Amino acid sequence: MRYIALDTETTGLSVESGHKLIEIGCLEIIDRTLTGKKFHKYINPEREIDASATKIHGLRWLDLKKFPIFREVADEFCEFVKDSTLIIHNSKFDMSFINAELSLCGKPILDAYISNVIDSLGLARSLHPGKKNSLDVLCLRYKIDNSERTLHGALLDSNLLAKVYLAMTRGQENLDIQSKSSQNSYFPKQESSNKGRVYVNKATDQEISAHRDYLKRMKKDCDSYILWEAN
Secondary structure (H helix, E strand, O other), X not given: OEEEEEEEEEOOOOHHHOOOEEEEEEEEEEOOEEEEEEEEEEOXXXXXXXXXXXXXXXXXXXXXXXXXXXXXXXXXXXXXXXXXXXXXXXXXXXXXXXXXXXXXXXXXXXXXXXXXXXXXXXXXXXXXXXXXXXXXXXXXXXXXXXXXXXXXXXHHHHHHHHHHHHHHOOOHHHHHHHHHHHHOOOOOOHHHOOOOOOOOOOXXXXXXXXXXXXXXXXXXXXXXXXXXHOO
């Protein structure tokens, strides 16, 4: 299976307001390995960039006027992602901008070229419900170095996204094997089981204190209802 970790940067937050793409970064993943094959383009949006967006990615229209417009790189982009499964953090946002650009070129939307889309934000929320799941938070959670991310960038972020996705899905390829092997597992007869005395080791004061500190750190990472504080 061929996967593509994809990220974009834009002139602003709303495609409905006429905002446009200014950068696309894509990295290929095959057999859970980054192959080194990439697609990366800066794009002339033919319009000004919101100051709030520039604060995030550091790009200005003046910096991008020398680069091609999307129409000039559209065929190369579509060929690169063809028949792949895209991995996108908050896919609705990025795909809305890409589809708008494709439509302006008279091309079909992205779904016509690719096999599937995995929204890594949705995946993270299912794995870590009630917690923050931004790319920076996920890098911290999975111990992925994002120290170079002083500003957002499509190629840098797609690289971090690829590593985060691989970390989130680590071990899943063994689930079917484990399921099949469990069907043939040997269960000893009840009479052969150990009926000896069960010893209970109570937590020490130090272990209880460490557990409370752990819960406090979990609370800082949560942005919603805290179950253990219900009472």
